[in-house]
Amino acid sequence: MHATVRSVIEAAPDGDVCILDTEASPEHLARGTARYADALYAVVEPYYKSLETGRRMAVLAHDLGLERVALIANKVRDEHDLDAVREFAERHDLDIVGVVPFDEAMPNAERAGAAPLDFAPDTRAIAAIGELAETVVSRG
Amino acid sequence: MKLTIAGKGGSGKTSISGTMARLLARSGRNVLAIDGDSNPNLALTLGIPVERMNELPTLPRDLLRRTENGTELSSTLAEVCESHSLTGPDGVTLLVMAHPQHAGTG
Numbered sequence: 001m002h003a004t005v006r007s008v009i010e011a012a013p014d015g016d017v018c019i020l021d022t023e024a025s026p027e028h029l030a031r032g033t034a035r036y037a038d039a040l041y042a043v044v045e046p047y048y049k050s051l052e053t054g055r056r057m058a059v060l061a062h063d064l065g066l067e068r069v070a071l072i073a074n075k076v077r078d079e080h081d082l083d084a085v086r087e088f089a090e091r092h093d094l095d096i097v098g099v100v101p102f103d104e105a106m107p108n109a110e111r112a113g114a115a116p117l118d119f120a121p122d123t124r125a126i127a128a129i130g131e132l133a134e135t136v137v138s139r140g
Numbered sequence: 141m142k143l144t145i146a147g148k149g150g151s152g153k154t155s156i157s158g159t160m161a162r163l164l165a166r167s168g169r170n171v172l173a174i175d176g177d178s179n180p181n182l183a184l185t186l187g188i189p190v191e192r193m194n195e196l197p198t199l200p201r202d203l204l205r206r207t208e209n210g211t212e213l214s215s216t217l218a219e220v221c222e223s224h225s226l227t228g229p230d231g232v233t234l235l236v237m238a239h240p241q242h243a244g245t246g
Binding site: 004036 | 142160161203
């Protein structure tokens with residue numbers, strides 16, 4: 001499957017937006033799946049194991065030669081959570097491209113078997129993801 | 141622009157990928173969302189019913205051909221999407237790499 005994903009990304013037109021939702025494992029990345037992507041964003045939650053996984057993915061993406069690599073802080077409940085992610089990012093010289101607050105609407109949408117955007121279009125998390133989308137696209 | 145969204149299982153990467161895809165499509169961009177997970181569920185976050193996923197034919201075995209440097213698609217991406225993708229709400233095109241019934245292969 002890795003070669004297929006790689007070849008599909010390579011073939012995707014540059015003028016369009018192509019979003020690859022990948023397998024969670026760093027091993028998957030190490031096989032070069034993301035080689036033809038312009039950017040890799042690792043979604044992290046504000047606790048150590050998640051941050052550490054994100055860091056490993058970022059390192060692998062750098063090694064693959066990706067130009068833009070950063071973290072997306074997700075499920076951030078308060079300033080304390082945000083500080084934890086910021087501190088970790090700073091310590092490992094990583095950027096944070098966006099912050100998505102914890103929002104009950106997201107797990108609720110999942111439980112309801114619905115898309116978050118249809119289930120709760122006006123929530124804080126959706127607004128934050130909208131900002132994030134514009135940021136990543138404007139980065140080119 | 142080709143973006144990879146990665147993250148530990150349960151981190152919310154699929155919710156973020158799917159919602160970003162929809163919002164970018166709404167703002168007028170052509171968006172191709174690729175589910176590269178061996179346990180695919182991006183369709184749900186995009187608002188595509190699971191039943192439609194099950195109608196999708198699996199990607200053909202001869203999808204790739206060998207080149208000097210590795211592999212490339214043996215037909216154009218547009219052709220692959222024509223027969224093997226779904227179009228969801230807001231016009232997002234979804235390409236699923238691993239069919240649920242065939243998870244773990246390839």
